[in-house]
Amino acid sequence: MNKTKRTVILLIIAALLIALIPLFALKGAEFGGSDDAGSVMIEEIRGSYEPWFTPVLETMIKGELPGEVESLFFCLQTGIGIGILAFCMGRFVERKKWANTKGTSEL
Amino acid sequence: MSTKQKKMIFTLAVVSVIMGFSQRAYGMHIMEGYLSPKYCIAWGVLSIPFLVTGYLSIKKKLKDNRKNITLLAMAGAFIFLISSLKIPSVTGSCSHMTGTGLGAILFGPTAVSILGVIVLLFQAILLAHGGLTSLGANTFSMAIAGPLLSYGIFQLCKKLKVNPMVSVFLAAFFGDIFTYCITSFQLAIAYPSEEGGVITSMGKFLGVFAPTQLPLAVLEGILTVLIMIALKTYANQELKLVNLNLEEN
Numbered sequence: 001m002n003k004t005k006r007t008v009i010l011l012i013i014a015a016l017l018i019a020l021i022p023l024f025a026l027k028g029a030e031f032g033g034s035d036d037a038g039s040v041m042i043e044e045i046r047g048s049y050e051p052w053f054t055p056v057l058e059t060m061i062k063g064e065l066p067g068e069v070e071s072l073f074f075c076l077q078t079g080i081g082i083g084i085l086a087f088c089m090g091r092f093v094e095r096k097k098w099a100n101t102k103g104t105s106e107l
Numbered sequence: 108m109s110t111k112q113k114k115m116i117f118t119l120a121v122v123s124v125i126m127g128f129s130q131r132a133y134g135m136h137i138m139e140g141y142l143s144p145k146y147c148i149a150w151g152v153l154s155i156p157f158l159v160t161g162y163l164s165i166k167k168k169l170k171d172n173r174k175n176i177t178l179l180a181m182a183g184a185f186i187f188l189i190s191s192l193k194i195p196s197v198t199g200s201c202s203h204m205t206g207t208g209l210g211a212i213l214f215g216p217t218a219v220s221i222l223g224v225i226v227l228l229f230q231a232i233l234l235a236h237g238g239l240t241s242l243g244a245n246t247f248s249m250a251i252a253g254p255l256l257s258y259g260i261f262q263l264c265k266k267l268k269v270n271p272m273v274s275v276f277l278a279a280f281f282g283d284i285f286t287y288c289i290t291s292f293q294l295a296i297a298y299p300s301e302e303g304g305v306i307t308s309m310g311k312f313l314g315v316f317a318p319t320q321l322p323l324a325v326l327e328g329i330l331t332v333l334i335m336i337a338l339k340t341y342a343n344q345e346l347k348l349v350n351l352n353l354e355e356n
Contacts, residue, residue, distance in 0.1 A: 004336060004340065007272075007336065008333060008336055011329050011332060011333050012333070014329055015326055015329045015330060015333075018194075018322050018323075018325060018326045018329075019194050019195070019326060020195075021197075022195040022196055022197050022199070022322075023195045025197075026195075026197070026199045029195075029199030029200075030199065030200065031195045031199060031200055031201045041294075041311065041312060041315055042141060042294070042298055044311075045298045045299075045300050045301075045308055045311065046298055049141070051138065051139060051140025051141050052140050052143070052144070052240075053139055053140035053238070053239075053240045054139060054140060055139045055231070055235035055238060055239075056232060056239060057232065057233065057235055058235055064235075065234070065235055070234060070235075073233045073234050074191050074193075074234065075191075076233075077187055077188075077190075077191035077226075077229060077230070077234075078187070078188055078191040078192065080184070080187050081184045081185065081186070081187030081188025081189070081191065082184070082188050083184070084180055084181065084183070084184035084187075085181055085184045085185060085188060085334075088177050088180060088181050088184075089181075089337060089341070091177075092337075092338075092341035092342045092345075093341050095341075096340075096341050
């Protein structure tokens with residue numbers, strides 16, 4: 001195994017640990033969305049506060065975005081991101097393979 | 108009481124103190140309607156010159172070589188991906204990363220501002236996350252200030268001949284943290300405390316989000332390094348087009 005491969009594997013493990021440890025270490029924690037919590041801080045400083053503008057989408061559907069739909073949109077965002085990344089990366093990887101078999105680096 | 112029990116109680120105490128924070132942890136974007144119009148306009152106006160420069164810079168990069176579009180798309184996609192992932196953090200609440208470091212290193216800080224605005228618009232319109240009125244402020248913190256610092260740190264590390272991958276990590280890490288510092292500054296000047304004013308407020312906002320964001324900033328650094336390793340291995344010619352040299356010297 002070469003050095004780069006080892007670094008990559010170690011980094012992936014580290015990333016997974018950082019993301020997952022809190023979930024298991026803090027059992028029963030809410031892991032709530034932090035946006036709502038932000039407004040709590042503002043109220044603590046200011047007293048009660050009414051936002052002067054509601055999100056356009058919430059105005060249109062006359063209410064808060066349902067949690068499931070929200071996660072749909074978040075997945076959509078992730079999907080767009082990973083789709084483009086994987087597509088481009090796949091092309092790069094294949095190109096390198098192809099160039100290697102042709103014995104040329106010029107493309 | 109045995110040492111083991113003492114240790115256990117101590118750990119419990121630490122965890123409960125941390126959990127005490129959890130309810131008030133603060134996320135990344137300023138919510139819709141929470142910034143008075145005066146500040147919304149001010150931050151918006153402040154962002155405009157950066158966005159214009161960014162637009163011109165992207166146009167020039169693409170004119171120089173059409174091939175740059177692949178990396179540009181990947182930098183944008185990276186922000187899309189990274190900022191959609193809500194990660195649980197040690198404080199017991201979730202937050203997400205910015206992902207702007209990669210673009211800043213590849214294309215410079217102003218170009219990223221355009222990519223960042225696209226993501227912020229997506230989240231503000233579809234997700235009610237962030238907001239249209241606070242778009243200017245959020246753009247400034249996530250798409251301008253953070254990348255600017257990332258870029259600065261990467262250039263500084265280059266001068267100091269730091270290992271390139273370490274530089275990438277540091278740039279992404281500090282860019283992420285700095286984004287949140289700016290966000291709390293923006294909130295602090297909009298909501299100064301009755302005693303102590305802006306500085307006390309700033310401390311309060313920083314105090315609630317910094318512990319949440321710190322591990323996530325490390326994570327962002329790691330992910331940015333990972334994608335850089337991939338690009339270095341498979342897309343070296345594209346990196347050369349944007350004048351990026353990741354070889355150790």
